[in-house]
Amino acid sequence: MDQGIIRPATAGRDVPPLDEGEAIAALADLVRREAGIEIGASRHAMIRSRLARRLRALHLDSIAAYHDLLLAAPAQELPHLISCLTTNVSSFFREPHHFDMLAETARKTLMPRLAANGRVRLWSAGCALGQEAWTMAMVLADLGLTPDRGDIRILATDIDPVALQTAALGRYTEAMLDGLPRERRQKSMSFDAQTDEWTVTEPLRRQVTFRELNLVRPFPVRGPFDVIFCRNVMIYFDDRTQLELCRRFAAVLAEGGLLCIGHSERIAEELAPLFTGVGLTAYRRTSVAVIPDPRTTGRMPHGAA
Ligand SMILES: C[S@@+](CC[C@H](N)C(=O)[O-])C[C@H]1O[C@@H](n2cnc3c(N)ncnc32)[C@H](O)[C@@H]1O
Structure with missing residues (x-):
């Protein structure tokens, strides 16, 4: 500090x-x-x-x-x-179009990779109370993409250790299940009548690893990640911090990897060579890109050199 x-x-x-x-x-x-x-x-x-x-x-x-x-x-x-x-507001299947894209990516890229004994890595960066990471696990499990099928892991991180405790427990009140259809609850969660809480089932729990991680510090992870969800986190940062974070996401994303950000967030124009827009606040890491040097482009926000 x-x-x-x-x-x-x-x-x-x-x-x-x-x-x-x-x-x-x-x-x-x-x-x-x-x-x-x-x-x-x-x-x-x-x-x-x-x-x-x-x-x-x-x-x-x-x-x-x-x-x-x-x-x-x-x-x-x-x-x-x-x-x-910190603001830990989240919900299951929040901004659902991103989970449709995740399913499409899983079918087209991740399933063939696993079938060929390859490695699949996903990251929920700024996972808050965990709903985003558990939703990713549900989508993958629907397609049979579970750890017993191959080397597949979801990393879920946040700076807030208190939020992470809830996230890792995977235990939620009825109110926190807002957005999760009843049939999905029956499939992916178990209900404890004594506490009135729902808990994510064991097969899904094996998919996700929760860790404390500060996104404005150098990443302790190297990737490559096939999918990164960092949604409704950058909104709290200034322009320069957002730009640097997206630049570092690009460095750990696999070529063609999917980056999803929040509905009111944007990727800075400076990073256009690194990402191709593929839908609403969804981007793929371009395959051949040179990271622009802000000292030569002179286009960093706030005149930073
Ligand atoms: C509004 S929640 C977003 C939750 C989820 N991604 C979603 O969209 O539903 C924002 C989260 O970002 C986390 N956060 C804020 N600053 C962070 C930082 N520097 N590093 C990691 N996480 C951070 C907060 O602790 C909070 O849990």
């Missing part, structure tokens, strides 16, 4: 303590630097409301006191801060 971001308010030095507004601004700055998440001044009130429960749990009475605590114990508290400030 870059501690230089936080002004050492009461850390034994002779500087005035931060007031509430300054403390909130310092937290927003920290989350931007650590997670890429932009929270503009007009949304600073959201930081206060999202942290209210955390402050109560820590018996703190102000954001400034929380900021001091974060400064004193960044390794322990930063994950909590990030967890409070």
Whole structure:
């Protein structure tokens, strides 16, 4: 963690303590630097409301006191801060056209590859509470693409360790199954009448591996991936961070690999040589592309060199 971001308010030095507004601004700055998440001044009130429960749990009475605590114990508290400030909204079969494309890709490319003893890798990047990754597993299982048929894995990652716990459990309340037809529930989930919760069935659970991963840091994975879903995540990042992330996705996507992004997200014009649009917010990695050098094109957003 870059501690230089936080002004050492009461850390034994002779500087005035931060007031509430300054403390909130310092937290927003920290989350931007650590997670890429932009929270503009007009949304600073959201930081206060999202942290209210955390402050109560820590018996703190102000954001400034929380900021001091974060400064004193960044390794322990930063994950909590990030967890409070991320938005984990998701649902099964969200933006369903992407899952139709996944099924088409599976039929045309992935099934023949597995049949030839090849390797298939998919990535749900920014998986939140897991519905996206489990939906991918359901679509593949419908086509008989399961780990007992060959070397096929879905990696599901998020920066938020708390969301990941729910995701990995694969256990959902009725309300969280919004969008999942009844017959699909019967097929892919089991119901626990005691807790009123639905749990993803065992064969699907073998398909998905959940890991903590910060998308604004170098990837600890090399790919190549056949499919990457990174949907409704980049929307929280600034233009330059989005561009860099898509450039790094291109580097780990197989040629012809599918990248799906959220309905209000776009791939920067600078990266056009790397991706071919194949549908609504869906792209394939082009086969022969030279990654444009922003220093020579001079077309990076915000004048970054
Ligand atoms: C709105 S959810 C998207 C869930 C799912 N992809 C979908 O479209 O339904 C956004 C997720 O992005 C995650 N996220 C935000 N910044 C991140 C980062 N720097 N690295 C990894 N995940 C991040 C959040 O924790 C959150 O779970």
